[in-house]
Amino acid sequence: MANALLIACVVSVLLHAVGGATVRRFKWEVGYIYASPDCEEKLVMAINGQFPGPTIRAKAGDTIHLQLKNTLHTEGVVIHWHGIRQHGTPWADGTASISQCAINPEESFLYRFKVDKAGTYFYHGHYGMQRAAGLYGSLIVDVSDGEEEPFQYDGEFNLLLSDWYHTSIYDQMVGLSSRPMKWIGEPQSLLINGRGQTNCSLAASLVPGSSACELTSKDCEPVVLKVLPNKTYRLRIASATSLASLNLAIGNHSMTVVEADGNYVEPFTVDDMDIYSGESYSVLVTTNQKTSSNYWISVGVRGRKPNTQSALAIINYPPNAPSKLPESSPPATPLWNDYARSKSFTYRILARQGAPKPPPNADKRIALLNTQNKMDGYTKWAINNVSLALPATPYLGSMRYHLKNAFDTKIPPESFPSDYDVMRPAKNQNTTQSTNAYVFQFNSTIDVILQNANAIAENVSEIHPWHLHGHDFWVLGYGDGRFQEKDVSTFNLKNPPLRNTVVIFPYGWTALRFIADNPGVWAFHCHIEPHLHMGMGVVFAEGVENVRNVPTEAITCGMTGKMLINNHLP
Template identity: 35%
Template sequence: MVAETQKRPPQVEMAEEKNNAAVKSSNRTSLLLLGGVTAIVIVALALGLGLGLGLKHHRHDGAATTNPKTSSAPSPGPTAPSSASESVQSWRRSTLEYDLDMNWDINASPTIRLFNFTISEIQAAPDGILRPLLVINGQFPGPLVRVNRGDRVLVNVTNQLSNGTALHWHGLYQNGTNWMDGTVGVTQCPIPPGTSFLYNFTVESQYGTYWYHSHYSSQYTDGIVGPLIVHAPEEATTRESYDFDQVILLQDWYHDLSAALMPGYLASGNENTEPVPDNGLIQGTNYFNCSLYANDSGYTCQENSTRAVFAVTQGKRYRLRLINTGAFTEFDFSIDNHTLSVVEADSTLVQPVAVTRLPIHVAQRYSVIVYTNQTSTNYWMRAQMITDCFSDDNPVLNPDVQALITYTNTTSEPTDSVDWSTALDLVCKDLSPSMLTPAVVEIAPSPNNAFRIDVSFQIGAYALDRAYINSTTWTAAKDPTLNQAVAGLKADNSTFNALGLSSAFDKASQFVISIPEYQVVDLLINSLDEGAHPFHLHGHQFWIMASGTGDFDWNSYARLNTTNPMRRDTLTIDAYGWTLIRFRADNPGLWALHCHISWHMEAGLLMQFQGRTDLMSHWTIPSDVLALCST
């Protein structure tokens, strides 16, 4: 049944008047834990799909004699015979942990799940290039957080870094625990070095594939990432369609710390030329051809570089939960000779749709079911970077990131594995929302309010190229906006209760739209930039109502499809494009909406929604959260 649409759109409010600056299109809870608590870590030991062996490669003869950062790379030498890794470095997390035990009780009563995370820096080589690596409990990638809906989750984070840190639970609503969202400058101050902080929240009203990552500067780019899986009884029907359940992390990778690359990116006159990755990783590992770096490059390349290997059994069905934990790159994911059946996008179960290539942008999640119906041999799994979206070239980069699917439990490189003939994407864009139909039907309600924001890069003082939402370029507030709002509401400061663009915050650095009471909100995100942007909304899912290029036709507003449109929490805004999203502003607190490309967020591409001040006015922020700002 089609819900009745409004004959007239609601008042469309420009959240802020456009400024007169020339817009340039650029190239782009208070619970204390005693020491010694043992973390509950779920290690899946099921026999099916899992990282068992590694494809080992050795350095080729004849190192490059030029600096590949500034000149063309030599042709790589012949591929060395592959062999099983004799040992796995202690800092590599066993991805058997990412092989989800199918005996997990999705009907179990709610319980407490306790984890201890110690975040530190080590020297390691995920792809063979030795560099500083940020790890959790001494290993990379991060540990699996696996829970049921209704569970209370306790994560005690000890920061052994020299800088602050914080963890964001990507996709979780945090309803009633906004201060546990982990967004530095918005919901908390960073966890200081040498201290611990307890994240304490209950997962309610949602289930599916999520992940967690640092939300302090560009820190997650350097390793602080991990999967978060939430189960619920409603999964039972979907579970009948697969025999094994596996999490797979995809990410781009840099051979330098993001903190070292960031100043150059933000430097005067750079004009938004983002750092181009040096490699990509699947399950935290990949092969790198050491000969691409000259002996005097300053990089140390180890000779134990590996690709991930996934052993499968013929005639079985595998659910692959794909998570793009990268900083910049959209991938086209595929498996040679195997069709993918998409069944989930950003924790929304969808009616199955068959594809051969699946675009997955930064921070997005998809589940695909793969039927292992091929002969007993080996095939390539591919996460191919869409390099046309890069603003520059990197001659050491091999954009075809590979892992091995083996029917024979061997590490022999494929001989008959052929990439799909369908063309790779030349632009960064999502799988069309029209292809995805949520399995659980929801009618998009009629909106009460609508806002438009313009996304751009502008050259400002000192020729600095900054990202803007209307005329605001975000920087993290020293006093988080949540702390400011709760204090202001308690002081009866009426500016914190006003509808629309909030005047309670510094508009030069904090763009906040306030929705004081429950409303359904439409947001038109309009991009004036020639690069694509994966936008993530904290604390909510949204309906994708419409998208296109040019100007949105408000005459079509009343004819929008409200019958079960696709729901996500992360979507790509096309170059020079727009997308209209709709969400229920029913979650109290301060919630970030930002581009998930880490370079762009640090350049200022973040805004916030302040929701339900009628409820926030009764809040008291836990003392341990407030204490983070006084250390």
């Protein structure tokens, strides 16, 4: 009976058209299940018993009404709709401590928001490190009726990429917050649609003398993409990894990139592509290879010395059996630290003709220096020497209702010392923690220079994919070394791509521009889960006084909870 219920829940996408706009209704329950994503049984945070969670499929302009029930035993939960801008519904952004109170066990929360732009998105937990526990799934928005994508394809597949650890997120969180810090290490496996292998791998089984992979569970069988020859397929690819930067390649097939983060890009063709955590892409693949073989899709690690086997999926041409191993070995991932190659790929991403252009000038520019620091023996990441601490009362409520002492109201630093040497470890590695937030004038245009630097250890500078909530931004440019005023002249104002996630390369900078036109409070942070946990993020706010209709349920905690009940005791 519970099974039947569960199935009923999963398929309960109720459509409801109101005045032309379609409301898509979902009833979800978050809870742990036992699953074996990489053939080893672990606790996995699931939705309606599914891992990854159900795919949401909607059309541009639809409204989602999603009732989320928390069936975890003692933990709160929220879900962030990554890439959805939440115009008019900032309280539905699903970020604990920022847009809403975590949903308590056995309680429900109704997420209501509009998906206004076709594209490839995903959703994930945004409380503690719950994303890394498996709380994620795909959110795909098709063009609205009567509209057409600016490219053609015959079919599509969805590949949600992630990484997977065998230690619990509780262990990971406590370790990262310990003194000395206990680093989580490299993931035990990479997953494609929640499936991967560890210790052994399909790839390894092709190498003479290596151990074949024992598939102990259906959960870890490789994903098979059944194609027909001479067709063009759209592959939707998104990365919800906790740590890993990824590279994806398909044996014998090239890929034409056409979409990034829900925005069309000028098509370009590659043999392999990088995907950083928080990014999504669409690529077109034409099945023009000989049909006597299947082909590997291979996903490997970039940017960190890898200690994790590649994840594999199979492109299955008829009449081959899906289980028939491809003739060629899986494509090898490029050298992990071949940053020139990564930059080359990233720099090729440009807006498709006709895409919205950025305002020619910014009203304000802030520079955010990314550093790894020590704080009283703890290891932190800090932005302009402030490591983000999240307040007990979510900002959206406390700012909207002008509560005092809910967070640190000191204006955070908008730049960093001009003599800071980004190529070397900081002279003074001490940092401080704060809950302070950047408050922008409503509708102003903001430039952000993300500046990478050397970490604590000599000769180490890591890749950080930064993700902005509530907005897309234009990526105006990248550079190596310290950003300088003269770099402004190199900004691409002609066809900068619109994105919600952008990477900073080691020792480099990335410039982006956005319009602070979305009343609310928005996280802007490194999408690497342990880095955010260690404070690598900032909070942006704009036009909060214009926020209307915040549901009570979103703010019944902390000081806003107290405010709501003040003087109203029965």
